[in-house]
Amino acid sequence: MTSASAPLRLEDRGTHVLATVNRPEKRNAIDQDLIDALHELCAELEASPRTLILRGAxxxxxxxxxxxxxxxRRAPEARAGINTRAFMRVHALPMPVIAVLDGYALGGGAELAYAADIRFGTPTLKIGNPETGLGIIAAAGASWRLRELVGEPLAAEILLAGRVLDADAALAAGLITRLADDGDAALEAAERTAGRIAKLDAAAVQATKRVLGAPRSAHPEIDLAEQAILFDSPEKHRRxxxxxxxxxxxx
Known part of the structure; x- marks a missing residue:
């Protein structure tokens, strides 16, 4: 449990960790303190894997x-990938990451959402990447993840023309897989999902996440290697x- 004023408020919910981006006075704009907090959280979840739910205050x-x-920031900071490295670390966490998307999820906020494995939304959602209007590109994941998530034509419109999707468009595109009535209902759906995940074999879930994220060229070898490990596990036999x-x- 972290303090109420922390940039990333953490709650241990047993089956999962709930992390709330906590800069509501700035619409939860992502700053260096938040990036540092994300790295600290990732270190904990890498050492003790659990499902992570991300939401905003x-x-x-x-x-x-x-x-x-x-x-x-100047060229050295761009090359350092300050936000990019943090979001890649979130995406690479051993257990699933679920994002609850309410209101604005724009720019770096959208890229943090794209780093999640599962995304639930609310009717107020506005998601997209208007970076080119600020003289930069979406370099913290959108330029490669968005194409995989929604297909190249829609990704091109979002990235090149600055289109912002509303909740219905995000659902139709598959960018979110569930649309709840409000933030509370979306969080409840996310926590039910985390509860279901907690009942599964953690080793099998982690293996599935690794296989799902592997490049096409790695299949089927990676599937067979992961399955070989699981076939010999006591938990597989017990279940x-x-x-x-x-x-x-x-x-």
Whole structure:
């Protein structure tokens, strides 16, 4: 549990960790303190894997990067990939990452959302990448993840023309997979999903995430290698034995 004033407020919910981007007075704009907090959180979840739910405080997910800080950055900071490296680390976490998207998820906020494995939205959602209007590109993940998520034609319109999707368009494009009535309902849906994940074999979930994120050229070898490990696991034997026993009892 972190303090109420922390840029990233953390709550241990048992089956998962709930992380709330906590700069509502700035529409949760992503600054260096938040990036540092994300790295700290990732270090914890890399050491002790659990599902992560990300949301924003005050009715917005994150309205973008902190422009005041971004304006002062120069070429060395661009090459360092300050936001990029943090979002890549979020995406690479061993267990699933679920984003609850309410209100604005723009620019860097959208790119943090794209780094999640599962995204739920609300009717107030506005998501997109208007970076070119500020004289920069969407370099923290959108330029490669968005094409994979929604296809190249729509990704091109979002990135090249600055189109911002509303909730219905995001749902139709598959950028979110569920549209809840409001932020509370979206969080409840995310927590139910985290609860279901917690009942599964963690090793199998982590293997599935690795396989899902592997390039096409790595298949089927990576699938077979991961499956070989799981086939020899005691947990696989235990779960399958229980399944067969339940089937037997139902006859």
């Amino acid at each position: 005050g009715g917005d997910f994150a309205a973008g990067a902190d422009i005041a800080q971004l304006r002062e 399958m034995t229980e399944f067969l026993e339940r089937k037997q009892e139902q006859r």
